Amino acid sequence: MKTVTMGYNQVFVPQKHEFYVDMTCEGCSGAVTRVLNKLDVKFDIDLPNKKVFIESDKDADELLETLKKTGKTVNYIGPK
Amino acid sequence: MAQTTVNSVKVAVEGMTCGSCVQNIEQHIGELPGVFHIQVSLELKQAAVVFDSSMQSPESLAEAIEDMGFESSLPDFVTAE
Numbered sequence: 374m375k376t377v378t379m380g381y382n383q384v385f386v387p388q389k390h391e392f393y394v395d396m397t398c399e400g401c402s403g404a405v406t407r408v409l410n411k412l413d414v415k416f417d418i419d420l421p422n423k424k425v426f427i428e429s430d431k432d433a434d435e436l437l438e439t440l441k442k443t444g445k446t447v448n449y450i451g452p453k
Numbered sequence: 454m455a456q457t458t459v460n461s462v463k464v465a466v467e468g469m470t471c472g473s474c475v476q477n478i479e480q481h482i483g484e485l486p487g488v489f490h491i492q493v494s495l496e497l498k499q500a501a502v503v504f505d506s507s508m509q510s511p512e513s514l515a516e517a518i519e520d521m522g523f524e525s526s527l528p529d530f531v532t533a534e
Contacts, residue, residue, distance in 0.1 A: 398470045399470050408522040444481035
């Protein structure tokens with residue numbers, strides 16, 4: 374659904390965020406997958422590079438808190 | 454005066470594949486209030502937890518593990534062994 378006003382775009386575009394998550398094996402990325410599945414967001418996990426990309430309109434802090442639930446070291450790298 | 458009731462439970466944990474998963478759960482759950490001791494076994498796919506039953510319950514412990522992204526279940530609910 375789009376809401377566009379004159380000269381000012383109010384469309385909520387899902388922002389893509391990049392996170393560093395210290396994952397060492399498939400079990401780790403599996404845990405991240407399960408936690409993110411509960412949140413209902415689009416995401417992509419790059420295990421070799423220990424990166425997680427999340428596409429969501431939720432703010433980065435909320436996503437960071439969710440990722441931290443796994444107990445792993447998590448850092449927010451920035452929007453992508 | 455509150456009485457401490459020590460209880461122990463074995464929670465089945467699915468989804469661990471390596472030592473870091475095990476360590477992670479041990480550290481995280483071990484820090485919860487009311488948890489005295491936790492030992493996680495990768496081979497048996499279970500966590501043995503000794504806890505204060507006035508602060509934690511088998512359900513709350515299983516839920517905490519679940520929140521970390523692992524599938525956990527209590528042995529009472531597991532029908533097939």
